[in-house]
Amino acid sequence: MVPVKAEYRRKQVLYTDQGEHSLIASWSFDEGQGNKAWDIVSGKEDNITFALAKGRFQPPQHPVWRPGLSGTALSFDGYSTYIRRWSGEVGKPTDALSIAAWIAPRTYDIDHDHRLCPIVNQHNRDLRQGYVFGLYKHGSWSLQLGLGNEWVEVWCHDRPIPKNRWSFVAAVYDKGNGTLKLFLNGVEAASLTHPGAASISPCEADLLVGRHNEEAMLDGPFVKNHFDGLMDEVRIYSRSLRGEEVLHLYREALELHGGLIPEIPSEHLTISRELFSRDRHRPQFHLSPPGHWMNEPHAPIYYNGRYHLFYQSNPRGPFWQSIHWGHWVSDDLVHWRDLPPALAPEPGIDSDGIWSGSAALDENGVPALFYTAGNFNLNPDQCVALARSTFVEDGDPDLVRWVKRQTPLAVQPQGVEALPGMFRDPFVWKEDGRWIMLVGGGLIERGGTAFVYVSENMEDWIYKGTFCVSDFAKYPHLGTGWELPVLLPLKQGGRNTGKHVFLISPWGTGAKMIVHYWIGTYDAANLRFIPDDDEPRPIDVGDIHFTGPSGMVDPITGRSLLFTIAQGERTSELEYDSGWAHSAGMPVSLHLRNDGRLGVEPIREVEQLRDRLLLQLSDVSMDEANRRLQDIHGDLLEIDIVFQVGSANRYGVSVRRSPEGEEEIELFYDRLRERLGVDRNHSTLDSRERPNGIQEGSLELRGEPLHMRIFVDRSLIETYANGLKSLTTRTYPSRTDADGIRLFADAELRIESLRIWSMLPIFQP
Structure with missing residues (x-):
């Protein structure tokens, strides 16, 4: 369904009568929700690619939408958000091109090979075909075109695009006079005249919004040169906009804001911590970035x-x-x-x-x-x-x-x-x-x-x-x-x-x-x-x-x-x-x-994060402790346990345990070898996850009973033993019921004390 507001804006968007027929594509991003963006020219709803839409470790998430110049804007996350239009579904400019957009970059890419982070692009630089318009290092920006047998670039370095605020950017090419121009907030910022009349060589690559269409691999699925920030009112024309037309588009967009560029609240620019709050592996009471x-x-x-x-x-x-x-x-x-x-x-x-x-x-x-x-x-x-x-x-x-x-x-x-x-x-x-x-x-x-x-x-x-x-x-x-x-x-x-x-x-x-x-x-x-x-x-x-x-x-x-x-x-x-x-x-x-x-x-302040005391035992057998532990479940826990000195050699605590032990990790102490360790050989049934094997190191107790403080924070497990050593490890169980606890020993062993608390998150909503 076409948004009513977008349909109205389609009728108002053009400055001249001829303009309507010169639009190649136009996204107003007024949807405000969902994973599709409507192009008013083709009438198509383009899919918005977004990593969290897979829902691999939490319920599927839609791309992030924020208030825009009018209606809403799309937030690009800097690595996975983009729109792809197949090559055969979009017109290709030849004798003229204009691109206009409102953007608010959050960061710039640190790049050294002059590859832009595109606003839009459909190009092949080696073959000198197509066009790319976008940002470079420290906010410099450029329009680049394949003209005849040449690759031509116009750059603006002295008026960089500011971070965290809206800017209206436009790029124009006119074969008639051979000029390439850049406009910032309605004012010409840079220009270049290319000698000789040359058409834009068509490129058969897909048109991409927010991502480079010639991917440079970083690591695995990560590629370089994504746009990071907010984008609104993206338009591509097959004609050359005049300077007064660019200025009109700029002023028209600001009419709703008293002629001034609106400020963007900081919370609209940041990666929201809430996006990841239901990820079953993400720690909650350890420090982490918002995303x-x-x-x-x-x-x-x-x-x-x-x-x-x-x-x-x-x-x-x-x-x-x-x-x-x-x-x-x-x-x-x-x-x-x-x-x-x-x-x-x-x-x-x-x-x-x-x-x-x-x-x-x-x-x-x-x-x-x-x-x-x-x-x-x-x-x-x-x-x-x-x-x-x-x-x-x-x-x-x-x-x-x-x-x-x-x-x-x-x-x-x-x-x-x-x-x-x-x-x-x-x-x-x-x-x-x-x-x-x-x-x-x-x-x-x-x-x-x-x-x-x-x-x-x-x-x-x-x-x-x-x-x-x-x-x-x-x-x-x-x-x-x-x-x-x-x-x-x-x-x-x-x-x-x-x-x-x-x-x-x-x-x-x-x-x-x-x-x-x-x-x-x-x-x-x-x-x-x-x-x-x-x-x-x-x-x-x-x-x-x-x-x-x-x-x-x-x-x-x-x-x-x-x-x-x-x-x-x-x-x-x-x-x-x-x-x-x-x-x-x-x-x-x-x-x-x-x-x-x-x-x-x-630090002792961590005790403030204790929520409910789930279990408290003293001087009990291991069998009795395990019987009581059958009712204790959770992936945000503190476990404080003291084992009595006995004849057992290898003993400890199994956490993130499924009911029958198909998934678990065992935190253990080897008394004869004086080693504190973790066995992760059964930590997950997901073969794609890395944690496995045994990690261990020296721990000399010198006659002290083993005292373990274990912090279970989803995938992050920390153990502190007798105030001498820590053991920090990771586990990513595939089963949602891998949230149990069980004690183990290779001989009879009594538990001097056992206390378990549920834990609260450290970042407040």
């Missing part, structure tokens, strides 16, 4: 009564590319709000990447961000950069706005055998009136290191050598370089011990990419770290799931807090269909135990 991709959380800071935490984010889709700094804020470290990206690649110091770093208070006590900036036109192409909050100037309470310094704070040191291209992830703190910064790197033929710098004013930094260096020949699992160096003091019973923990993430050849740590002495005078033992230890025994460390000293409690990523371990095909990738690990508190070992505990 799409994240890797390590970093740069925690407390300011003005709130905790801020940032994270590596690709708002364009659930794949690694186009990294921004995502941003969360919390009053209590457990309930969080999403904020807009804090940092994005821009022309200048970070034109090709915004990567991990840290945060500290500047000389005025206002937050500053230290980050890894990438610019591929420079050598070396990484440096440490600085962005300062605008809080002092405009009282920005959520720290949404940041101003970047456009010159590097630090570059890879010269005169040392530094590993080329390995200089990243600054970690900054203030000590005795000066700021100290560690930067991850490596030394050729030696191993990973952290370079150390000092500043009296946060602007001018002096290189002070290497903080600590690993021996790659002796410990190849520490890699050839280090990422994400973190230094935190260790307290015992709330008192300073003089000991610190130094954490790194290995990188490069041979690296075992989990968080490793040393306990040792920090020599503040010489800016060196002296580990108590040569070989570091892992905090987590779950292989790749607990990585990417970042930390802070909580100014409220004095605790040393650690944040990590809990990776997803899925194929790119599954991440494409689900629309999200990865989560954060639970924030943990680090301390020095009485026995000199590192203490690792979930």
Whole structure:
């Protein structure tokens, strides 16, 4: 059925009598719902492709619609939303072409081969056929045509299309005078005259809206060059619009808004967390982006009564590319709000990447961000950069706005055998009136290191050598370089011990990419770290799931807090269909135990997420416990269990268990081998999912009974054992009834205590 409003607009859309017959296609996007868009020229309803429409892990979702210039607009998600019109079903312009659209890009693609993110395109560049109109890096834009035997391009670089607001863009070609023109908000922005009269060479490719019709593969189903943002009133003409016609279309659209371009509420631009709320695998009480991709959380800071935490984010889709700094804020470290990206690649110091770093208070006590900036036109192409909050100037309470310094704070040191291209992830703190910064790197033929710098004013930094260096020949699992160096003091019973923990993430050849740590002495005078033992230890025994460390000293409690990523371990095909990738690990508190070992505990604030106490038992047999567990089901749970010391060798807890154990994972302790582990050989019947096999690592209990705190958060399972080790893993059961719990042991064993709570989500609607 043709929308009434769209039919009315069809009659009003043209400025001249001849225009109606020159339209090739026109989408008003006034449907406001569903998965089809009506073209008023052909009368066809075109299918809108959208990854979540498959309904693979939740009920099928329709594409997202938002208020437009008139009626509604279609939101393109940056990786899967587009419209395809088969080549034989659309007219092909020859002697003239005009394209007009209202767009509000959310992000720009970071591309280096001059491939546009199209608004519309039907082209073959190699054969010099057809046309493409769209955006490029940092908001530059272009119309490109196959004219005769040439490929001709007109570009606008000096008036980039702004993000997060509406712009009316138009592109025009006229064979009669050989001109290509670009218009922004009714005004000519760029032009090019092509010598000689040439027709547009027809292209037999399909016409696509929002996606490049010459796909460049990224990984699996992911392809480059999708439009990301809102689009409205897209029109393609087979004639050349005059300048006054373009201006008329612009003004006509604004009549409903008093002649002004309407503002777009931020919630209409963001990827909605609600889109993924019914995904049966998506964690609910661990930190995650609203949607799409994240890797390590970093740069925690407390300011003005709130905790801020940032994270590596690709708002364009659930794949690694186009990294921004995502941003969360919390009053209590457990309930969080999403904020807009804090940092994005821009022309200048970070034109090709915004990567991990840290945060500290500047000389005025206002937050500053230290980050890894990438610019591929420079050598070396990484440096440490600085962005300062605008809080002092405009009282920005959520720290949404940041101003970047456009010159590097630090570059890879010269005169040392530094590993080329390995200089990243600054970690900054203030000590005795000066700021100290560690930067991850490596030394050729030696191993990973952290370079150390000092500043009296946060602007001018002096290189002070290497903080600590690993021996790659002796410990190849520490890699050839280090990422994400973190230094935190260790307290015992709330008192300073003089000991610190130094954490790194290995990188490069041979690296075992989990968080490793040393306990040792920090020599503040010489800016060196002296580990108590040569070989570091892992905090987590779950292989790749607990990585990417970042930390802070909580100014409220004095605790040393650690944040990590809990990776997803899925194929790119599954991440494409689900629309999200990865989560954060639970924030943990680090301390020095009485026995000199590192203490690792979930922050106590997590208890605020407990909803209902589902079961409480003490001093019962395992048979009795399992009988009572038959009535306990859920995929958002905390399980606190203490096993009595007994004769059993292998024992533990099975979670995400189907009624007969067809699907389950077993969290176990092997007493004789002193190993904490997880058996995932029966985690899922879905052969497309990756998690399988056994993950395990050393856990010396030294006579203590095994005490496990297990957090079941849909696909993400975290176990903390005796405050000594964590085990972070993933499971993606195919059965919806894989939500049970069962205890197991290879000999008689009693349960000292067992408590189970249902858990609440950390992001509020």
